[in-house]
Amino acid sequence: MKKMTLLAVGLLTAVMAWAQPERPKLVVGLVVDQMRWDYLYYYYNEYGTGGLRRLLDEGFSFENTHIDYAPTYTAIGHASVYTGSVPALHGIAGNYFYQDDRDVYCCTDPKVRSVGSDSREGQMSPHRMLATTIGDELQTATDFRSKVIGVALKDRASILPAGHAADAAYWWDTSAGHFVSSTYYMKELPQWVQNFNRTNHTEPKFNIKTSNLGVTMTFRMAEAALENERLGQGGETDMLTVSISSTDAIGHEFSTRGKENHDVYMQLDKDLTHFLQTLDEKVGKGNYLLFMTADHGAAHNYNYMKANHIPAGAWNYKKTVAGLNAHLKGRFGISPVMGEDNYQFYLNDSVIAAAGLKKQDVVDTSVEFLKQDPQFLYVFDEEKIATTTMPEWLKTRMVNGYFRGRSGEIGVITRPQFFGAKDSPDYRGTSHGQPYPYDTHIPWVMMGWHVGHGTSNAETRITDIAPTVCAMLKVQMPSGAVGKVCLPAAAR
Secondary structure, eight states: OHHHHHHHHHHHHHHHHHHSOOOOSEEEEEEETTOOTTHHHHTGGGSOTTTHHHHHHHSEEETTEEOOSSSOOHHHHHHHHHHSOOHHHHOOOOSEEEETTEEEETTBOTTSOEESSSSGGGOBOSTTOOSOOHHHHHHHHTTTOSOEEEEESSHHHHHHHHOTTOSEEEEEETTTTEEEEETTTOSSOOHHHHHHHHHSOOOTTOOGGGSTHHHHHHHHHHHHHHHHTTTTOSSSOEEEEEEEOHHHHHHHHHOSSSHHHHHHHHHHHHHHHHHHHHHHHHTOTTSEEEEEEOSOOOOOOHHHHHHTTOOOEEEOHHHHHHHHHHHHHHHHSOOOEEEEETTEEEEOHHHHHHTTOOHHHHHHHHHHHHTTOTTEEEEEEGGGGGGSOSOHHHHHHHHHTOOTTTSOSEEEEEOTTEEESOOOTTOOOOOOOSSSHHHHEEOEEEEETTOOSEEEOSOEEGGGHHHHHHHHHTSOOOTTOOOOOOOOTTOO
């Protein structure tokens, strides 16, 4: 009888194992901060064969992927890639935004403490993100037996992709010169992270984000997590999210052309080659599913464009805020504009209420004043975008990017190639945030498990990435997902 029971248990175990949905051992999400889609080809002849060209030569590239909301910023982009959602639903309305008349940072959480340093740079969590991520849904599907870990220099680029149920997220504390986490995830850094920090660090306060070393350090940490956490070595699918932050910091300072941008993408290609080789060795070719994308693009430097007879310019947003406050002071006796961020103007409700004014009157007056500025193609009441006259594709992106209580009351769209920056003939940098192709057209390349080689020019969106990955994993798409499934070749 005992033998028959053991036989039955064995058969049941075998049936259960056979009945498990087929999944890769590991999912890797790679976001290259500020990577315009055309960088895939602008530097193509200089890339080696094992990095970015390998992704293109072996993988499937969705060539016409756009961000379907505005503003286009780092925190929003990372949240949207992994939730398959937009700010209107996931709630990450910017890197910074105003909430309850206070300027807040998207990941700051006073309820947690830094782990690995004593600074405030570790007081971070995903508590303001309202939707689930790919990793959250993978955890739920496996009853939280999967491991999900995020790595980036920027806290928001590690925390938001990893999601709410992540086992860990690690980011760089500039004041300490090494990777840290927070008590949201753990009480102390694992021994392997402590060991890593002892041999991989910088002097405190050195800004590694503006250095090519930042690319290398991020991949080193990702490879250390892969090995020490044995990702892809267990009985369930694991997930590793990686974001490269130095490309953004260097792009902001030196723009889209020139030696600095060239050099950081050569470093990216070199380090990506080693990372892919490590995945091949540790997890095995064909056993991992990798996708690469970006959180946003970037405009070309306006001096560079004007020198080549292309319309471009800088918008002095501080001057606009001062002018608007002066106009409202003359009209209503108050200066209620707290500031501008995300191409939105934020009004102080308590100041307006204390003056006994109707907020709508202040909004309407502000909109009419700002419409007189020729730098703006459109100025609108964010609550009334649907009734604003503008092209439908613009309107859709602005609606998707608005979250009441976190977004500003008044939005603006500048002329193409105009962006908020210092107005100077010596200015070399760039920025992003607008709904135009240079900010919204991003790479999306998939490689590895069940992905064949090919390309598609069909229109896809940043919000399609999470539903597609989840469909391939046979898990539910994230709770706020609005995208569609776009299976690459061989996965259909």
